[in-house]
Amino acid sequence: MGLIKSEIFTDNQNKISTLAKAFAHPARVAILQHIFQSNSCICGDLVEEIGLAQSTISQHLKELKNIGLIKGNIEGTSVCYCIDKDNWSNMKNTINEFLNQDALENNCC
Amino acid sequence: MGLIKSEIFTDNQNKISTLAKAFAHPARVAILQHIFQSNSCICGDLVEEIGLAQSTISQHLKELKNIGLIKGNIEGTSVCYCIDKDNWSNMKNTINEFLNQDALENNCC
DNA sequence: TATATTAATCGTAATATTGCAATAAACAAA
DNA sequence: TTTGTTTATTGCAATATTACGATTAATATA
Numbered sequence: 001m002g003l004i005k006s007e008i009f010t011d012n013q014n015k016i017s018t019l020a021k022a023f024a025h026p027a028r029v030a031i032l033q034h035i036f037q038s039n040s041c042i043c044g045d046l047v048e049e050i051g052l053a054q055s056t057i058s059q060h061l062k063e064l065k066n067i068g069l070i071k072g073n074i075e076g077t078s079v080c081y082c083i084d085k086d087n088w089s090n091m092k093n094t095i096n097e098f099l100n101q102d103a104l105e106n107n108c109c
Numbered sequence: 110m111g112l113i114k115s116e117i118f119t120d121n122q123n124k125i126s127t128l129a130k131a132f133a134h135p136a137r138v139a140i141l142q143h144i145f146q147s148n149s150c151i152c153g154d155l156v157e158e159i160g161l162a163q164s165t166i167s168q169h170l171k172e173l174k175n176i177g178l179i180k181g182n183i184e185g186t187s188v189c190y191c192i193d194k195d196n197w198s199n200m201k202n203t204i205n206e207f208l209n210q211d212a213l214e215n216n217c218c
Numbered sequence: 219t220a221t222a223t224t225a226a227t228c229g230t231a232a233t234a235t236t237g238c239a240a241t242a243a244a245c246a247a248a
Numbered sequence: 249t250t251t252g253t254t255t256a257t258t259g260c261a262a263t264a265t266t267a268c269g270a271t272t273a274a275t276a277t278a
Contacts, residue, residue, distance in 0.1 A: 004136075005161070021133045095204070112233055112234085171257095
């Protein structure tokens with residue numbers, strides 16, 4: 001089918017998977033790294049640095065914006081994208097809680 | 110197109126996105142949580158606990174196996190799935206390095 | 219106002235993913 | 249050997265994702 005049955009999972013499970021989708025594509029990983037590491041996080045620069053079409057980058061930026069990890073500041077005709085630090089921090093906590101879970105004492109493995 | 114251009118990204122970027130895909134679906138999050146928290150991580154139990162068809166769960170287990178986060182021990186006709194602790198630990202390091210990156214001093218944001 | 223620049227959106231095509239029923243494979247037990 | 253149990257695989261259908269060209273929208277500049 002290709003349709004995720006979100007309703008049978010917990011809010012936490014859906015939240016983790018939604019957040020993970022943000023960096024489940026190398027272009028979005030690259031975009032996030034560039035925004036962190038560059039001192040010019042203009043959309044057009046990202047298009048040049050990553051080798052994808054402008055519309056494709058714009059689409060990935062939109063997804064990252066929808067998930068809440070970045071926000072865009074309009075500067076004339078350009079848009080400067082920045083990390084939303086509060087949401088990034090919350091995301092880190094959610095993902096880390098999942099990654100750091102321990103096995104039960106009587107776990108069969 | 111729908112075809113990821115892996116060759117234009119770094120190994121690290123591809124690695125992060127591949128690992129993130131493991132928990133970019135709520136069923137796989139649920140499976141991993143069950144394996145951690147349950148003392149019977151038999152495939153059949155997962156099918157009952159999560160409300161998806163047996164073939165669907167089996168497919169998700171196969172993906173998690175391919176990524177390397179779990180391994181299956183055959184016990185008679187059943188299979189007991191366990192976390193691959195070394196790979197899980199390595200995955201955690203890779204993801205954490207990405208999540209904990211800091212912005213540059215002269216970052217424009 | 220007219221033109222250039224930049225980013226977002228639309229339309230389209232192709233591949234990927236999700237899900238299930240049906241079947242096959244592997245093994246245990248009668 | 250036959251039967252039952254459990255998991256993997258196959259085949260299929262539907263939705264999702266990725267990517268790009270073309271267009272639109274918004275703004276700056278001549």
